[in-house]
Amino acid sequence: MSMRLKGNEVSQKILEDTAQILRQLHRASKLCIVRFGSDAADLSYQNSIIKKCDSVGVNVQVAAFGADITSADFMRRFRELNASPEIDGILVLRPIPKQIDADKMQDALCAKKDIDCIGNLGLGSVFVGDGKSFAPCTAQAVMEILKHYQVDLCGKHAVILGRSLVVSKPLAMMLLEQNATITICHSKTKNLCRITREADILISAIGHPKFVDSRYVNKDMVVIDVGINTDENGKICGDIDFDSVEPIVSSITPVPGGVGAVTTAILIRNTVLAASKST
Amino acid sequence: MSMRLKGNEVSQKILEDTAQILRQLHRASKLCIVRFGSDAADLSYQNSIIKKCDSVGVNVQVAAFGADITSADFMRRFRELNASPEIDGILVLRPIPKQIDADKMQDALCAKKDIDCIGNLGLGSVFVGDGKSFAPCTAQAVMEILKHYQVDLCGKHAVILGRSLVVSKPLAMMLLEQNATITICHSKTKNLCRITREADILISAIGHPKFVDSRYVNKDMVVIDVGINTDENGKICGDIDFDSVEPIVSSITPVPGGVGAVTTAILIRNTVLAASKST
Numbered sequence: 001m002s003m004r005l006k007g008n009e010v011s012q013k014i015l016e017d018t019a020q021i022l023r024q025l026h027r028a029s030k031l032c033i034v035r036f037g038s039d040a041a042d043l044s045y046q047n048s049i050i051k052k053c054d055s056v057g058v059n060v061q062v063a064a065f066g067a068d069i070t071s072a073d074f075m076r077r078f079r080e081l082n083a084s085p086e087i088d089g090i091l092v093l094r095p096i097p098k099q100i101d102a103d104k105m106q107d108a109l110c111a112k113k114d115i116d117c118i119g120n121l122g123l124g125s126v127f128v129g130d131g132k133s134f135a136p137c138t139a140q141a142v143m144e145i146l147k148h149y150q151v152d153l154c155g156k157h158a159v160i161l162g163r164s165l166v167v168s169k170p171l172a173m174m175l176l177e178q179n180a181t182i183t184i185c186h187s188k189t190k191n192l193c194r195i196t197r198e199a200d201i202l203i204s205a206i207g208h209p210k211f212v213d214s215r216y217v218n219k220d221m222v223v224i225d226v227g228i229n230t231d232e233n234g235k236i237c238g239d240i241d242f243d244s245v246e247p248i249v250s251s252i253t254p255v256p257g258g259v260g261a262v263t264t265a266i267l268i269r270n271t272v273l274a275a276s277k278s279t
Numbered sequence: 280m281s282m283r284l285k286g287n288e289v290s291q292k293i294l295e296d297t298a299q300i301l302r303q304l305h306r307a308s309k310l311c312i313v314r315f316g317s318d319a320a321d322l323s324y325q326n327s328i329i330k331k332c333d334s335v336g337v338n339v340q341v342a343a344f345g346a347d348i349t350s351a352d353f354m355r356r357f358r359e360l361n362a363s364p365e366i367d368g369i370l371v372l373r374p375i376p377k378q379i380d381a382d383k384m385q386d387a388l389c390a391k392k393d394i395d396c397i398g399n400l401g402l403g404s405v406f407v408g409d410g411k412s413f414a415p416c417t418a419q420a421v422m423e424i425l426k427h428y429q430v431d432l433c434g435k436h437a438v439i440l441g442r443s444l445v446v447s448k449p450l451a452m453m454l455l456e457q458n459a460t461i462t463i464c465h466s467k468t469k470n471l472c473r474i475t476r477e478a479d480i481l482i483s484a485i486g487h488p489k490f491v492d493s494r495y496v497n498k499d500m501v502v503i504d505v506g507i508n509t510d511e512n513g514k515i516c517g518d519i520d521f522d523s524v525e526p527i528v529s530s531i532t533p534v535p536g537g538v539g540a541v542t543t544a545i546l547i548r549n550t551v552l553a554a555s556k557s558t
Contacts, residue, residue: 120400120407120409124402124406127402127403127405155469165406169452173406179467181474184462186458188460191436198474198477
């Protein structure tokens with residue numbers, strides 16, 4: 001029976017700390033959520049962010065655009081939001097419509113307000129490890145869980161499944177900063193089981209429901225599940241086959257209630273930290 | 280007996296291609312070398328660059344500064360070099376003196392002229408993998424050797440020793456782009472031999488003379504030695520204990536005559552490519 005690494009516990013602590021920082025600011029802080037269309041998952045995510053922002057006292061402005069807005073029209077409005085002194089952080093819900101020029105949007109977004117690190121300047125900073133920018137929230141969430149549960153990283157071998165720019169690559173850089181040895185595996189990796197079984201920490205961010213089963217793990221392993229998928233019965237599940245892996249490993253994050261729960265808290269903390277930097 | 284991966288062979292091919300690109304440009308191309316003081320190693324590197332530039336037909340301007348120049352005085356001159364329409368690429372010999380504001384210098388350097396990728400924008404681009412900037416020359420040199428000798432990277436496990444921003448981290452990203460599985464090890468890594476022995480490709484960039492011996496390798500391994508060190512007899516040597524490793528592995532780069540020979544060729548190619556982009 002392994003230990004559960006509960007995201008809600010970590011999230012609660014972050015939100016309490018964030019409310020404390022906000023009180024000391026003596027000014028309001030505002031998050032702007034940029035949304036295209038009315039996808040159900042986007043709306044659900046948006047509502048959960050608003051609820052948590054309310055609990056902390058962070059204001060939210062939703063900038064909703066039609067999914068068919070032209071890139072020029074969008075950029076005009078996006079630049080206004082970016083320039084608004086009231087807005088501390090901007091979150092763009094993804095994926096964005098194809099006609100929107102993603103590069104242009106990312107370049108236009110002021111680095112200080114780039115609380116989820118979508119711009120090259122912020123990503124460059126994560127790569128360099130200079131701590132000047134916010135890292136992508138999900139990658140930060142994983143680091144925060146490891147820190148909260150006092151998982152020793154120095155010299156440990158962390159194996160990451162997936163090579164996305166949103167999670168895996170920045171996470172690898174952050175783990176490296178903490179003196180972990182890092183391996184990045186992906187769909188082309190050969191002998192995957194053999195590699196993952198050697199890991200002290202296994203992090204999966206591939207978006208394949210229940211991909212990682214008992215063959216991939218060892219008994220001393222800390223397992224972090226970044227995946228949020230739907231299983232064959234329409235139920236939310238992670239990349240890890242929880243029922244088969246949980247009895248074997250040392251500790252594991254559940255899905256839901258794991259990394260996802262922490263990501264939103266990080267987003268809100270980044271917004272307040274952005275506000276504190278501009279004060 | 281393993282195969283020698285000869286840097287000179289790769290370098291020559293790159294320089295021939297570069298001369299060809301330059302001829303088609305119908306204009307001059309100029310590299311500017313920024314040097315502080317008169318360190319013997321810097322002067323030797325500078326001269327080898329000038330010699331290779333001459334062979335291709337690329338002009339060189341050396342901007343030599345006293346090691347005690349103030350940051351303000353240097354930045355004034357650096358901005359002039361950066362703005363000069365005649366200069367296509369700028370190489371700054373490192374390390375730079377402590378009083379020089381490295382961040383300011385990197386931020387001032389125009390991305391198009393950043394042929395060795397010292398700025399955060401360029402590094403961000405390598406991290407993202409968008410191919411918009413030049414990668415650091417030494418990392419590119421390693422990739423070029425692997426390509427020249429047709430080393431298959433897809434699904435192969437590349438283990439990198441060292442975690443520098445100049446070589447290891449960008450190299451890891453470039454290998455990942457080519458579908459390799461990547462591991463980054465460093466001074467804090469535990470069970471280092473066990474990890475490296477599993478590699479298909481082992482790349483060392485740690486700067487420890489003859490650190491990697493027969494315990495670290497396997498018979499099918501491709502070994503790339505990025506280190507340029509001095510051994511106990513004052514002789515140039517790599518990170519790999521060549522005499523002990525070479526009889527075991529499948530192929531290996533020598534030092535000297537390996538990666539270092541290719542780095543300069545890449546630098547010159549980047550200068551000409553920068554010229555071709557600004558034409």
